[in-house]
Amino acid sequence: MQKPTDWKGMECLGWKSGIKTVRISSPIWLPLLLSATLLTSGCIAPPKRLASPPPPANRSPFWWGTATSSYQNEDRGELPGSPDFFQTDWDLFAEEGRTPKRGEEATFSWTHFEEDLKALKKLGVNHFRFSVEWARVEPCPGVINQKALQRYAEMARRLKMAGIEPIVTLWHLTFPSWLYDRRHRHHANFLHPDVLPAWQAYVRRTVQALDPWVSTYVPMNEPNGSLKLGYVAGHWPPGLLLRPFAYKRAMRAAVTMFRDAARIIREEDPGALVMGVYSLPDWRKSPLQDPTNAVYHAMLHSNFDHLDQVYDQCDIIGVNYYYSQEANILRFLRRDRGEAGSNYTQMGWEIRPEGLHDVLLRVHRRYGKPIVVSENGLGTLSEQKKIRYLREHISQMRRAMADGVVVRGYFPWTLVDNYEWKEGWKVNFGLTSMNPRTRERIIEPSGLWFRDFIRKFPEP
Numbered sequence: 406m407q408k409p410t411d412w413k414g415m416e417c418l419g420w421k422s423g424i425k426t427v428r429i430s431s432p433i434w435l436p437l438l439l440s441a442t443l444l445t446s447g448c449i450a451p452p453k454r455l456a457s458p459p460p461p462a463n464r465s466p467f468w469w470g471t472a473t474s475s476y477q478n479e480d481r482g483e484l485p486g487s488p489d490f491f492q493t494d495w496d497l498f499a500e501e502g503r504t505p506k507r508g509e510e511a512t513f514s515w516t517h518f519e520e521d522l523k524a525l526k527k528l529g530v531n532h533f534r535f536s537v538e539w540a541r542v543e544p545c546p547g548v549i550n551q552k553a554l555q556r557y558a559e560m561a562r563r564l565k566m567a568g569i570e571p572i573v574t575l576w577h578l579t580f581p582s583w584l585y586d587r588r589h590r591h592h593a594n595f596l597h598p599d600v601l602p603a604w605q606a607y608v609r610r611t612v613q614a615l616d617p618w619v620s621t622y623v624p625m626n627e628p629n630g631s632l633k634l635g636y637v638a639g640h641w642p643p644g645l646l647l648r649p650f651a652y653k654r655a656m657r658a659a660v661t662m663f664r665d666a667a668r669i670i671r672e673e674d675p676g677a678l679v680m681g682v683y684s685l686p687d688w689r690k691s692p693l694q695d696p697t698n699a700v701y702h703a704m705l706h707s708n709f710d711h712l713d714q715v716y717d718q719c720d721i722i723g724v725n726y727y728y729s730q731e732a733n734i735l736r737f738l739r740r741d742r743g744e745a746g747s748n749y750t751q752m753g754w755e756i757r758p759e760g761l762h763d764v765l766l767r768v769h770r771r772y773g774k775p776i777v778v779s780e781n782g783l784g785t786l787s788e789q790k791k792i793r794y795l796r797e798h799i800s801q802m803r804r805a806m807a808d809g810v811v812v813r814g815y816f817p818w819t820l821v822d823n824y825e826w827k828e829g830w831k832v833n834f835g836l837t838s839m840n841p842r843t844r845e846r847i848i849e850p851s852g853l854w855f856r857d858f859i860r861k862f863p864e865p
């Protein structure tokens with residue numbers, strides 16, 4: 406498969422957490438893109454409201470946390486040739502030149518977890534979400550790195566001892582390299598013939614290792630966003646462009662994986678909580694360019710298509726909210742503007758704090774489950790802007806709570822400036838930054854603001 410830039414004049418740009426920005430040089434692809442969006446989203450009608458039980462009340466203490474992910478933060482810590490050396494699909498995708506290289510070090514969260522812990526204590530959070538790297542635990546099919554599993558358990562224990570409740574994500578967007586093959590993208594990752602049994606074994610082993618210290622698990626981070634970007638936009642691994650049927654099959658596999666994980670987690674630890682975490686942008690109607698609301702409804706479906714099939718397995722729903730966007734095809738034509746406008750982030754995302762309120766209300770009405778704002782934040786070089794963003798979004802979360810939404814926690818993304826997938830090292834989401842010499846995390850003004858805020862308002 407050629408790069409998207411070479412693909413008959415079409416280039417996808419800035420797709421992130423759902424369908425976002427696509428630059429198209431030939432109008433011939435417009436109808437194609439629209440039909441693919443509709444086909445993959447499966448409808449033009451508004452998504453139905455699902456029957457939901459009455460929501461349980463807000464409960465103390467509120468979860469103030471922050472989050473990271475293994476691939477974005479961990480150094481590899483293994484040399485090529487060592488039996489524990491591993492690679493992920495993202496490493497291979499980067500070797501193909503389709504995404505920036507992460508490097509071997511990231512933010513040293515594997516060999517210098519201590520630095521993360523120190524920073525978390527300084528911030529004063531009571532929860533921390535991090536993820537386990539499947540490829541590290543299983544560098545080759547069926548070969549288990551017990552030391553790595555023990556180390557993840559030790560991280561969770563250290564957090565717990567420090568009064569910080571660990572929340573563990575079992576899959577944060579990366580697959581082991583042995584499930585990825587660029588010559589057979591239609592059989593890669595979610596579509597690999599061995600993915601389901603391998604996933605079940607990995608989940609069971611990991612939950613068994615973490616069980617003494619962990620009681621909240623996220624089976625998968627944003628499967629909805631990853632599927633769109635990997636099987637429709639061609640932007641993330643496995644890099645398939647406009648492949649609605651592959652998308653549908655991958656969706657089926659991702660739903661099965663989630664349901665299997667939830668079952669295994671409960672078999673291993675009947676008291677554990679299962680949290681589904683989704684990319685949920687605030688889509689706005691665009692009466693002039695989308696008069697029938699077809700695109701708008703398709704975008705709403707892309708928020709909920711996976712979750713609708715697993716919400717019965719979720720004790721908590723995690724809302725990853727970053728931005729608002731008009732749902733219209735012309736919007737896809739525009740290039741990312743970067744942080745040029747004061748209301749945009751380094752990712753080119755439009756800032757709309759009220760969008761968080763609206764998304765929370767929508768999720769509450771649709772599923773009637775407790776919610777955690779599991780990611781919220783922006784990439785910016787302006788700490789002032791970051792503080793304003795956090796303050797305004799927290800205030801919209803409180804507004805939603807006053808409107809009856811049960812919100813149990815809030816996690817700004819992210820602990821420390823890290824590797825940002827397609828954007829590489831160019832964006833600054835962190836509450837802290839890293840001193841590259843000492844690996845120490847330097848608490849940024851936004852981190853200090855967050856620390857003071859949660860001290861002052863332990864219950865929002």
Ligand code: BGC
Nearest residue numbers: 422474626627684725818825
């Ligand atoms: C992902 C993170 C990512 C963040 C900011 C979320 O979609 O879970 O991995 O860094 O958004 O783009």
